[in-house]
Amino acid sequence: MARTKGYPEALEKKLRDQRYVREDSNPDFLKNVKSISRTIAHMCYQCGTCTGSCPSAPRSSYRIRNFMRRAVLGLENEALTDPDLWLCTTCYSCTDRCPRDIAPTDVIMSMRNLAFKRDIVPVNFLKTVQAIYSSGHGVPNNDVNRAAREKLGLTRDPPTTHMYPEYIKGIQTILNHYKLKANADRIVKEREG
Amino acid sequence: MAEKKATTKKAPSKKEDSKKVAPVKQETKKAAAPAAKPKAAPADAPAQAATVMPTMNPGDARVGVFICHCGTNIAGSMDIEAVQEASKKVPHVAYVDNYKYMCSMPGQTVINKAVKEHKLTAVVVAACTPRLHEPTFRTATKDAGLNPFRFEMANIRDQNSWVHMHDREGSTDKAIDAIKIAVAKAALLQDLHPKSVPVEKAAMVVGAGVAGMQAALDLNAAGIKTYLIESDMSIGGRMSQLDKTFPTLDCSQCILTPKMVDVGRAENIDLMTWSEVHEVEGYIGNFDVTIRKKARGVMTPKEAEAKGIVGGGCNGCGDCENVCPVVKPNEFEVGMKPRKAIYINHPQVVPLIYTIDFNSCVKCGLCVTACGPEKRAIDLEMKDEFIKVKVGTVILATGYDIFPIENKKEWGYKKYENVISSLEFERLICASGPTGGHLVRPSDGETPKRVAFVLCAGSRDNTGIGKPYCSRFCCMYSLKHAHQIIEKIPGCIPYLFYMDIRSFGKMYEEFYYRIQDEGAKFIRGRVANILEDPKTKNLHVYTDDTLLNRPIDMEVDLVVLAAAIEPKADTNRTRKLFGVSCSMDGWLLEAHPKLNPCGTTTAGVFLAGVCQGPKDIPDTVASAEGAASAASIPIHMGAVELEPYFAMCIEDKCAGCGMCVNLCPYSALSLVEKDGRTVMQVTEAKCKGCGTCGGFCPGGAIWMNHFATPQIVAQIDAFLLGGEQ
Numbered sequence A: 001m002a003r004t005k006g007y008p009e010a011l012e013k014k015l016r017d018q019r020y021v022r023e024d025s026n027p028d029f030l031k032n033v034k035s036i037s038r039t040i041a042h043m044c045y046q047c048g049t050c051t052g053s054c055p056s057a058p059r060s061s062y063r064i065r066n067f068m069r070r071a072v073l074g075l076e077n078e079a080l081t082d083p084d085l086w087l088c089t090t091c092y093s094c095t096d097r098c099p100r101d102i103a104p105t106d107v108i109m110s111m112r113n114l115a116f117k118r119d120i121v122p123v124n125f126l127k128t129v130q131a132i133y134s135s136g137h138g139v140p141n142n143d144v145n146r147a148a149r150e151k152l153g154l155t156r157d158p159p160t161t162h163m164y165p166e167y168i169k170g171i172q173t174i175l176n177h178y179k180l181k182a183n184a185d186r187i188v189k190e191r192e193g
Numbered sequence B: 001m002a003e004k005k006a007t008t009k010k011a012p013s014k015k016e017d018s019k020k021v022a023p024v025k026q027e028t029k030k031a032a033a034p035a036a037k038p039k040a041a042p043a044d045a046p047a048q049a050a051t052v053m054p055t056m057n058p059g060d061a062r063v064g065v066f067i068c069h070c071g072t073n074i075a076g077s078m079d080i081e082a083v084q085e086a087s088k089k090v091p092h093v094a095y096v097d098n099y100k101y102m103c104s105m106p107g108q109t110v111i112n113k114a115v116k117e118h119k120l121t122a123v124v125v126a127a128c129t130p131r132l133h134e135p136t137f138r139t140a141t142k143d144a145g146l147n148p149f150r151f152e153m154a155n156i157r158d159q160n161s162w163v164h165m166h167d168r169e170g171s172t173d174k175a176i177d178a179i180k181i182a183v184a185k186a187a188l189l190q191d192l193h194p195k196s197v198p199v200e201k202a203a204m205v206v207g208a209g210v211a212g213m214q215a216a217l218d219l220n221a222a223g224i225k226t227y228l229i230e231s232d233m234s235i236g237g238r239m240s241q242l243d244k245t246f247p248t249l250d251c252s253q254c255i256l257t258p259k260m261v262d263v264g265r266a267e268n269i270d271l272m273t274w275s276e277v278h279e280v281e282g283y284i285g286n287f288d289v290t291i292r293k294k295a296r297g298v299m300t301p302k303e304a305e306a307k308g309i310v311g312g313g314c315n316g317c318g319d320c321e322n323v324c325p326v327v328k329p330n331e332f333e334v335g336m337k338p339r340k341a342i343y344i345n346h347p348q349v350v351p352l353i354y355t356i357d358f359n360s361c362v363k364c365g366l367c368v369t370a371c372g373p374e375k376r377a378i379d380l381e382m383k384d385e386f387i388k389v390k391v392g393t394v395i396l397a398t399g400y401d402i403f404p405i406e407n408k409k410e411w412g413y414k415k416y417e418n419v420i421s422s423l424e425f426e427r428l429i430c431a432s433g434p435t436g437g438h439l440v441r442p443s444d445g446e447t448p449k450r451v452a453f454v455l456c457a458g459s460r461d462n463t464g465i466g467k468p469y470c471s472r473f474c475c476m477y478s479l480k481h482a483h484q485i486i487e488k489i490p491g492c493i494p495y496l497f498y499m500d501i502r503s504f505g506k507m508y509e510e511f512y513y514r515i516q517d518e519g520a521k522f523i524r525g526r527v528a529n530i531l532e533d534p535k536t537k538n539l540h541v542y543t544d545d546t547l548l549n550r551p552i553d554m555e556v557d558l559v560v561l562a563a564a565i566e567p568k569a570d571t572n573r574t575r576k577l578f579g580v581s582c583s584m585d586g587w588l589l590e591a592h593p594k595l596n597p598c599g600t601t602t603a604g605v606f607l608a609g610v611c612q613g614p615k616d617i618p619d620t621v622a623s624a625e626g627a628a629s630a631a632s633i634p635i636h637m638g639a640v641e642l643e644p645y646f647a648m649c650i651e652d653k654c655a656g657c658g659m660c661v662n663l664c665p666y667s668a669l670s671l672v673e674k675d676g677r678t679v680m681q682v683t684e685a686k687c688k689g690c691g692t693c694g695g696f697c698p699g700g701a702i703w704m705n706h707f708a709t710p711q712i713v714a715q716i717d718a719f720l721l722g723g724e725q
């Protein structure tokens, strides 16, 4: 399988660049990305404004422009299996500045949707789902926050499900409707046993 | 339908119709028309027509239909055979044929032969648009022995095959409809004779940048009196603000100043600076233009002499400037140098006459005293003057402005001191500029060691804030700027942040090579963001080095934005005065982007330079010479033919109410006394055939040549009733 001696995997990865259009390209991928994101993803001219704006890029290997390129070329596997897909902070800086008026953030969101359909999703995202299910918050309140809020003259808990736990039921109904919780539980269980 | 038919026929003249003479008379006239050469001289024709025109009957009209394939442009999306068969069944059609390219020589021969062999009275070509080929087929019709206006075009390409490319059946049906409609009109076409009007042997050029100057110099050389109108105080335009010019790096002033002097001296050029076009009337050959000479507060020697001040007028000594207490930023120096309320842009201005900015002048009178009793050049009470001139043709050369790049907030222009525009760079690097040619940081006057150039700043931008087009010369001038700092500041490194380097002209790619070899650094990435270090006032430029796939944060001393350009502020008002359109981006619209880039859809008005779209100097000058040549043709011909589509008054029916007179947007109508009655009269040369009056007249007394009511009604009938009359 490996085509070389030595570090075959790294080389395989490099060789993929020469093969991508032939083997990996799925034109439906671009179509799906566009219909979910509702942005003109095919119009990217690779200027780099998005990566240049991205707060995640200097701190990680995440390159939003790469994902735009993959969308244009329909490189579905490459995009959806790249763990960097989950490093966007959804700050929307790239969307603000893209000169082609594309919303790269929404492209990333659509790819995450498509990835989730294939059960590709990091466990920490799934745990967020579980947290929302049980508390109504992705990041529930904690004692440090409560003290800080008190100092600022705020109530110890915010006027959300923390203050009105009776509404958690509503949130759970929504998550159940989309089978989000069930899927999250299932995948977490598969991964963590 | 019977009713409609009756109205169309009867309406023009009940009297004739009741006698049943008219139709017969009309038929004989129609039948005779094709063969008959115009009997009267063109000028008399309308008068003659006025007496016979009111009746119309297709009679035994014999229309030929010629269907063009336009290669596969048309034939690829419809069934030509079916269109041909259906056309044969349309009333009055005597002959149908098709050909691969109807506009080609063999195609025109098909028409010629058919007209003669089948004794056709009118020609219908189903092809592209009248805009493209109406003149071609008119000529073909004429060559075949018919009056050229016995031709009608059915557009089955631009508005049919091109839009319904994937609907073969639908486009076939639509083409058949279009042909029926065209045939209905063709059967009712009349002989028309274009009117010839003399052309004033003078031209006007609006805007005296390098484009306007070149056009005026060419017209001058051709012996044509030329009014050169410039709204600023001096000629030269943007080029006089530049330091050096790519790709040869010759100094802009050195190559421009001699031209400016030539313009000032040229025998046939009447240069009017500090002036603008106020009002325009008329048409090709006879434009009556009112020029507003803005009050400049200072008299030229000529103007002084006219006022009886012998040996007076401004000699450019500048004594006034020294005493004037009002200080304002100098726009020519992009605000980086002060000027007074009485000022000149720069020492080489043509004409060398001072100008008072009355918006800031406090009328203290110090300048009047300084100027002295001999020259007496200054008149603080000067008023705008209006001057009327008549010209045959006009060239618009109104140039461009720099896009307000502060609107793109992420680059911090006008927020961070050390972010400047490319035009500011030109002034700072120029020996005659505000710093004597020393490039410095505005924040502290220090010489920069690292300079970032942001290309495509506001161009190629679809966000709605910037401009969607490429500004075309910013790549090249940024290369030039890089060279200039390498040359002037040892050790200073220019970084060009670019998406593509567009070095398309002669010797341009070679220039790119040279600048890269000299040490300029190129980073392929559009600048995402610029932030200032508040302590050092240095700038952090953020982008993605797309070729390394690595985000970049580069600290530099100075940032130069290669800002997009946009049409000059007043362009919209000026173009409307001349009836010229603009494209979606605001640049003035040429008659044809490839085959007629200097012309406009208004006969006699031409475009030169950047006002038509971004151009560097070589292209600007070439376009100016093209416009000058095109604008001189009608003048050298001495006369032009006007399309005979003017309105005519059916005097019997005119009640003399005069309501049409006020409606006409071209002031072509008036009321006159004739045989003891008040009737409307048309000045044919002024009438553009817009039809406003014809559609309005409550008595149906206005006849629109070539778009007569019966012709239009027949077209509608043909569509709604399938071609039966």
Ligand SMILES: Cc1cc2nc3c(=O)[nH]c(=O)nc-3n(C[C@H](O)[C@H](O)[C@H](O)COP(=O)(O)OP(=O)(O)OC[C@H]3O[C@@H](n4cnc5c(N)ncnc54)[C@H](O)[C@@H]3O)c2cc1C
Residues within 6 Å of the ligand: B206, B207, B208, B209, B210, B211, B212, B229, B230, B231, B232, B235, B236, B237, B238, B239, B242, B244, B245, B246, B247, B275, B276, B277, B397, B398, B399, B400, B401, B422, B423, B426, B473, B477, B480, B568, B570, B571, B574, B608, B609, B610, B611, B615, B616, B617, B618, B620
């Ligand atoms: C920073 C910079 C550097 C450049 N460097 C180069 C270079 O090195 N080489 C090169 O080839 N090109 C260069 N260019 C491009 C060059 O400036 C243009 O090609 C050229 O100036 C176009 O000339 P123009 O006559 O069409 O327009 P303009 O120079 O804009 O002239 C238009 C004139 O018309 C007048 N006007 C406008 N409206 C009216 C009105 N309504 N009535 C009367 N008058 C009016 C204006 O006052 C002006 O004088 C550069 C441009 C910029 C911005």
Ligand code: SF4
Residues within 6 Å of the ligand: A043, A044, A045, A046, A047, A048, A049, A050, A051, A065, A068, A094, A097, A098, A099, A100, A101, A102, A104
């Ligand atoms: S900013 Fe827009 S056009 Fe530029 S690379 Fe990113 S997505 Fe593509």
Ligand code: SF4
Residues within 6 Å of the ligand: A050, A053, A054, A055, A056, A057, A064, A087, A088, A089, A090, A091, A092, A093, A094, A095, A104, A105, A108
């Ligand atoms: S929205 Fe995501 S991809 Fe865009 S700049 Fe922010 S973190 Fe980067």
Ligand code: SF4
Residues within 6 Å of the ligand: B320, B323, B324, B325, B326, B340, B341, B342, B356, B360, B361, B362, B363, B364, B365, B366, B367, B368, B380
């Ligand atoms: S009159 Fe006006 S222009 Fe003359 S010196 Fe006074 S302020 Fe200046």
Ligand code: SF4
Residues within 6 Å of the ligand: B455, B456, B457, B459, B460, B469, B470, B471, B472, B473, B474, B475, B476, B500, B501, B502, B562
């Ligand atoms: S000329 Fe170059 S810098 Fe200017 S808009 Fe075009 S590509 Fe961008």
